Amino acid sequence: MPRDTLADVSDETLLVLYANGDREASRVLTTRLAPRILGFAMRLLSDRAEAEDVTQETMLRLWRQAPNWRSGEAQVSTWAYRVATNLCTDLRRARGRRPGVALDDAPEVADGAQGAVAVMIQTDRMAALQDALAHLPDRQRQAVVLRHIEGLTNPEIGQIMDIGVEAVESLTARGKRALSAILAGRKAELGYDDEQEVET
């Protein structure tokens, strides 16, 4: 089926088409999912090479699952996030925890119409956020990233992490408190003091 025709097709339908032998479906699904999984894994692992491995393995498992996919049980993206989360957890356990992140591995900042200085400030802030995230316990980091950066709902996060909604809320609340504490000493460095002075 032509790629244009598949643009508006749901992830689940694409997976069924793939299982039925449509090669183009796998290309469209990869284009949709791989960047999201890669970005998510980079947030959790702070390492692009490892995040790429996780992305490839997640997609590999999706292809394997395609013939047995149960329609309506879960969203394809939620399923992929779940697999990626578990892979990241396994990877961190296997290789030991490595808090901190090289600036090169920090997620990119959208340029848009911002000036160069603004872009640099945003880049520093994103790097600081990533650094702080890397110091959180695994479960808190997963919940915070899924909720506040990936923009998933608490029930979706509960499915991904195999916990209840209340546990998700607890993890994200504790994660946010921990992030605030970690970032407390960097307020001036990240330019928040200057902004407040300008505002007052």
Added chain:
Amino acid sequence: MMTEDTDLDALFATASANAALAPAKPSDALMARILADADALQPTSAQPAAGVAPPVGWFQTLAGWFGGGISLAGMSMAALTGLYLGVAQPLPVATLTELVTGYTALDSLELLPSTGTLWTQE
């Protein structure tokens, strides 16, 4: 504590917007690996491999000899009906045989004379 919730929420909002506007870009090599996996694992059509005939059971073979399962079912029904007519002797059949043969009961009907009778007659 440095960051009021608004500061942290602003950081999250920026990170979330960046994730949407400038999502992580998989390298060409990664995309190639993923698609190679997809091609390798893609199920083929449900048809059996060429040159391998599907297994055929004895019943299918038998039905094939008589023109298929429906024909076999019809023959079975006809055989059972004949057996029933022979054993139960329903009234219409008994009446018909009485008219033709003159016997009122079929129990003693002798369709072929016994060989003893033939010898005696000679």
